[in-house]
Amino acid sequence: MIDIFNFTPTKKSKNFIVNIKLNKNFSKSEKEFFELLIFNFDLASPYISLDSKDLIKVLNLDTDSKLQDFLHKITDKKVLYSITEEEAVIYSGAFSPVSSYFQKKEKIYIFTAEELKLFLTEENIFSHFNFKKFIFMEKNLSLILYNHLNNILPANTLSATVTELKELFGLEDSYNRIYDFEKYILKKIVKNINKYTDLEVKYEKPAHSGSVINFTFKSTYRENIFEKTKEIIDTVKSKIINYENVYNLILNYLEKRGLSYVQNNVSYINSLKNIQNFDAHLRKALLYDLYSSNLKNIKPESKFISFFEKYHVYKNSVTLQNDLYKYINSILYITSSLEELYSFEVINEIKNLEDGSFFTYKNEDFEIFVEFLQNKNSSIQIFIREDLI
Secondary structure (H helix, E strand, O other): OOHHHEOOOOOHHHHOEEEEEEOOOOOHHHHHHHHHHHOOOOOOOOOEEEEHHHHHHHOOOOOHHHHHHHHHHHOOOOEEEEEEEOOEEEEEEEEOOEEEEEEEOOEEEEEEOHHHHHOOOOOEHHHHOOHHHHOOOOOOHHHHHHHHHHHHOOOOEEEEEHHHHHHHHOOOOOOOOHHHHHHHHHHHHHHHHHHHOOEEEEEEOOOOOOOEEEEEEEEOOOOOHHHHHHHHHHHOHHHOOOHHHHHHHHHHHHHHHOHHHHHHHHHHHHHOOOOOOHHHHHHHHHHHOHHHHHHHOOOOOOOEEEEEEEEEEOOOHHHHHHHHHHHHHHOOOOOHHHHHHHOHHHHHHHHOOOOOEEEEEEOOOEEEEEEEOOOOEEEEEEEEEHHHO
16 A cells, blocks of 8 residues: 555544546446456456457457557546545545556456555545545536435435435536436436445435425445345356355455346346356356446347438537437427437537447437447437337
């Protein structure tokens, strides 16, 4: 451990506020890659070893050269942070999560920043202020709600009006419609907290309650973790080669990634036929989250049919966005729900797509998939519910 990062909590430090931002936005695949790193590296090792072929599949890349391009871009990403009390900055700094990489045949060795390793150790700035939980959240507002709910424990309920929540998030002048606030803020925040933290949060809007939101939440840290490990093991017991190794593997990932992550990946591998070495396939699934990777390759549900498809070379994402909305303007008669694509958040997200990144959007009436590739064929696909056409 580097001594300069040592930290001992005090009463005063409870009032410190953590601010985390990135010098460049992470694409979806970059976030997945960083999650893979942070949940899988060994503190005793200076690097993480990954198989290049597996990594190409998980990141939805076609060739080794694209993987090289991806890794070059990764090393340019920086995390900028500050810890403040009122308006005074107590700590601040920046680091690149991936400091370097080295490829030897089909193995890639990723060397990470020392700060990233400190996330998982004790009594330092990064572990105390839960950087591991919040660094990859899509919404920084998730940190605000998490801290608010965490301070209420051991109580496990909270009722608040939308106005009170907007004040908590500093959004008093935004999202006048409750529908927009829920769709673009609240749902994403709750999803982030459930994915990255030890809180399990649910909310509901009681009928005839106006703008009241009721939250229920609980800490899931090590909740029945040994019982859950045995339950999961029992579902695949007949296929396991080394019981003790698999037991420790599942226990480890339950602590690091949570119950749904482990259950989904175990169920996915269990559903595959003609597996020769179940233990090895399970280890790979938990490392690379093969369950989620498989979902990306599943075509839209049968009730949706392909309505529009275009492959074109765009100079930048703004040009793509303009072309897309020219077409959407011409099909608004099909369903009014297409107007959801005109929200500031959606337009901004498409306009700011980086090379190699994706945008997806789905509701009950349509699905849209956009992939932006600079100076290569980008793709736009729109699927419409069959009974609307």
